[in-house]
Amino acid sequence: MGGVIELDDLTLGYERHPAVHHLSGAFAAGSLTAVVGPNGGGKSTLLKGIMGLLRPLSGRVRLHGPERRDIAYLPQQVEMDSDFPITVLDTVLLGHWRRAGSFGRFDRAMHAAAIDAIDAVGLAGFEGRLLGSLSSGQRQRVLFARMAAADSPVILLDEPFTAIDARTTADLLALVLRWHEEGRTIIAVLHDFDQVRRHFPATLLLAREAIGWGETAAVLTEANLERMQRMGEAWDQAAEICGRGAA
Amino acid sequence: MSVALDPAAWLIEPFAAFGFMRRALVACLALALGSGPVGVFLVLRRMSLIGDTMAHAVLPGAAVGFLVAGLSLPAMSLGGLVAGLVVALLSGLVTRFTRVKEDASFAAFFLISLAAGVMIVSLKGNNVDLMHVLFGSILAVDDTSLLLVAGIATISLLTFALIYRPLVVECFDPVFSRAVGGPGTTVHLVFLVLVVLNMVAGFQALGTLMAVGLMMLPAVAARFWARDVWSLAAVAVAMAMASGLLGLAWSYHADLPSGPAIVLTAGGFYLLSLLVGRRDSLAARLLRRRRHLEG
Numbered sequence: 220m221g222g223v224i225e226l227d228d229l230t231l232g233y234e235r236h237p238a239v240h241h242l243s244g245a246f247a248a249g250s251l252t253a254v255v256g257p258n259g260g261g262k263s264t265l266l267k268g269i270m271g272l273l274r275p276l277s278g279r280v281r282l283h284g285p286e287r288r289d290i291a292y293l294p295q296q297v298e299m300d301s302d303f304p305i306t307v308l309d310t311v312l313l314g315h316w317r318r319a320g321s322f323g324r325f326d327r328a329m330h331a332a333a334i335d336a337i338d339a340v341g342l343a344g345f346e347g348r349l350l351g352s353l354s355s356g357q358r359q360r361v362l363f364a365r366m367a368a369a370d371s372p373v374i375l376l377d378e379p380f381t382a383i384d385a386r387t388t389a390d391l392l393a394l395v396l397r398w399h400e401e402g403r404t405i406i407a408v409l410h411d412f413d414q415v416r417r418h419f420p421a422t423l424l425l426a427r428e429a430i431g432w433g434e435t436a437a438v439l440t441e442a443n444l445e446r447m448q449r450m451g452e453a454w455d456q457a458a459e460i461c462g463r464g465a466a
Numbered sequence: 467m468s469v470a471l472d473p474a475a476w477l478i479e480p481f482a483a484f485g486f487m488r489r490a491l492v493a494c495l496a497l498a499l500g501s502g503p504v505g506v507f508l509v510l511r512r513m514s515l516i517g518d519t520m521a522h523a524v525l526p527g528a529a530v531g532f533l534v535a536g537l538s539l540p541a542m543s544l545g546g547l548v549a550g551l552v553v554a555l556l557s558g559l560v561t562r563f564t565r566v567k568e569d570a571s572f573a574a575f576f577l578i579s580l581a582a583g584v585m586i587v588s589l590k591g592n593n594v595d596l597m598h599v600l601f602g603s604i605l606a607v608d609d610t611s612l613l614l615v616a617g618i619a620t621i622s623l624l625t626f627a628l629i630y631r632p633l634v635v636e637c638f639d640p641v642f643s644r645a646v647g648g649p650g651t652t653v654h655l656v657f658l659v660l661v662v663l664n665m666v667a668g669f670q671a672l673g674t675l676m677a678v679g680l681m682m683l684p685a686v687a688a689r690f691w692a693r694d695v696w697s698l699a700a701v702a703v704a705m706a707m708a709s710g711l712l713g714l715a716w717s718y719h720a721d722l723p724s725g726p727a728i729v730l731t732a733g734g735f736y737l738l739s740l741l742v743g744r745r746d747s748l749a750a751r752l753l754r755r756r757r758h759l760e761g
Contacts, residue, residue: 270645288647303510303638304694313635316646321632349693 223248223285223373223404224269228278230461231261231268237276238264240427241463246406248284251399253419253435254408257447260426262408263295266375269406284372288317291371293362295378301350307361308346311336314368329368336367341390356387363391367398374398376407380414392418412439426450477711480718487718489612490604493671494710494728496615497680500622500664502703505685506695507657510637516572517681520665521674523553523576525583528669533586539611543666546674550662553579558658562651604671604714604724611670618667622660626699629653634695672725679729680706687736690743690750705735 222245231239239261246252254262267273269280270292291314311333312325319325325333337346340360350358359379366374376395380388396418399405409415415422415435422435426447431438480487508517527549528542535541553575560571607615626633632653635643643650668677684705685698692698713728720727742749 272641272644288645290645292641292645294641298641299639300637304698305634305638306694313639313642316635316648321649322628 222246223283224406225281225283226278227281229268229275229280230277231264231273232276235276237261237427237461239268239425240461241278242425242429243278244423244429244432246404247421248404249399249402250421251395251405251419252407252421252423253415254406254423254425255410255412255415255439256425256430257450260447260450262425263377265425266292266294266377266406266408269375289371290373290375291366291369292375293366293377293379296355296359296382301358303350305350306346307337307342307348307350307353307364308333310350310361311364311368314365314370317369317371332370333364333368336364337361339367340364340394355382356384359383359391360387363394367394371403373404374406376405378408378410381410415439476719477715480715486605486607487714489607489609490671490714490724491711493604493607493612493615494680494714495707496612496619497664497667497671497677498684498703498706498710500619500660501668501677501681502684502706503626503699504622504660504664505681505683506688506698506702507633507637508661508682509685509689510695510698513568514682514686515569517661517665517678519572519576520550520554520661521669521678522583523579524550524662524665524669524674526579526586527583528674529583529586533589539608539670540614543611543614543670546669547662547666549579549583550665551659554658554662555655558655562654603673604728607671615667615670618663622664625656625660629656633657672728676725676729679732680709683729683732683736684709687732687739687743690739690745690747693745706732709735 224246226242226244229239229242230237238259242265254265256262264273268275270290271280271287312329314333314336315325315329319329334346337343340363342357342360342364345353345357345361350361353361363379374395379391379395383391392414395405395407407419409419416439419435421433422438423432424430424438424443424447427450430446430450431440431443481491505517508514524546527545527547529545530549531538531542531545534545553572557568557571557575560566560575561568564571632643632648632650635648636650636653640650642648664681665674665677668674668680671677672680684702687705688698688701692701709728709732713731714724716722716731717724717727740747744750
């Protein structure tokens with residue numbers, strides 16, 4: 220119903236073991252959804268699946284409106300070479316990839332937008348600094364600036380505030396809320412339940428299967444959280460072949 | 467003629483006097499233009515040892531060329547090119563489509579290739595031939611090989627200009643590259659082709675083993691002087707060129723083999739950079755402890 224991203228009986232996993240199991244539902248246009256759940260519950264896997272970085276074991280992801288490359292994606296920090304000799308400005312300019320591509324020019328408007336984005340994350344004056352000389356919090360600000368420059372209608376954030384200091388978290392969270400006001404669709408994997416309750420209207424509680432998906436207050440109930448604990452992180456070596464996939 | 471008193475003459479005289487020295491110099495300069503940036507990207511991709519791997523991988527092709535056409539540089543280059551491309555592309559593809567890491571898959575293919583090369587060389591030919599394949603003969607560079615080396619340098623520079631941005635992104639943030647639909651895999655394979663091409667060019671002049679030296683040493687040394695990708699490449703090219711010039715002059719005056727002389731000169735630049743380079747060198751570390759910025 221008005222979903223920008225629709226999951227249709229989606230199963231994602233590794234070596235045939237499902238990390239996300241028969242998940243169906245939709246992320247509405249302009250929604251701000253927190254994805255929470257135990258470690259190994261399939262939160263990051265779900266984002267990778269939406270990005271097409273992981274092929275579904277069964278089911279599918281349907282995009283209504285945006286193309287895959289219109290989605291901005293912030294993976295967990297470990298995935299990039301933070302020592303690479305690239306400046307803050309160049310990194311943020313890459314946000315314009317959708318328009319400039321591999322060969323196009325970064326025009327004056329793009330430069331201006333990049334500078335604005337760097338200002339917006341509180342890094343004015345850092346344009347010429349190398350990424351490797353920044354703290355992890357500052358680096359996260361740079362990556363948020365790159366997403367701001369990208370101006371994407373859909374934004375996926377994988378644990379954006381993990382190992383980030385409180386002030387940076389507050390600043391970046393404010394930016395996320397502003398993106399939400401601008402009507403973008405945002406999905407964020409988070410751990411801090413308080414933060415989710417306070418700022419995120421919708422929540423998907425994921426422990427391989429959806430324990431709850433909807434209004435945050437209705438999802439983060441005592442009963443649901445208890446159920447989540449019990450689902451645990453089991454990876455059953457001797458798991459039988461799933462009988463539900465007869466679609 | 468006192469050499470020590472007139473360094474300019476020491477440097478210029480060998481090239482003024484002999485055509486083969488001039489050709490060797492031009493070959494080195496052309497080689498530097500292509501291998502410099504290739505080396506820098508290899509370092510940035512944490513693939514510094516891949517150059518070495520490729521040098522060995524080229525061997526069976528060169529040996530087949532040698533078997534078919536004797537000591538003919540074009541035939542051996544063509545063979546080396548084919549062998550190198552096969553190893554590079556197979557390794558690259560295996561890495562992309564399986565969980566085998568890049569270094570492991572390169573190791574597997576290059577070892578197969580090297581063994582095949584040694585086998586082929588030992589079937590025919592003697593140790594002198596093998597030495598020639600391994601260590602090259604820059605002083606015997608003829609017009610054909612000069613054209614080949616220059617052609618490869620030209621292709622390399624034009625290709626780098628074309629794939630620069632996607633290649634940088636692919637090195638720096640591969641997940642981003644895939645997420646925005648960048649041509650990551652293609653660019654990576656094109657880059658591997660460039661590595662092989664430059665290895666073959668170096669093989670002409672310096673032999674398979676020494677070619678890696680001129681590719682990697684200036685690239686590693688450049689990190690002590692420059693801070694972003696284009697300036698790293700510029701410094702590496704300049705250093706490789708200087709190594710060619712000084713190394714050739716040195717080998718001429720001291721009557722030393724030219725390939726090792728050139729690579730040892732490059733090694734000297736590396737050690738010098740390590741000691742007194744502008745960034746992060748030993749000297750820079752000692753000085754920085756005393757002087758820091760205000761904010």
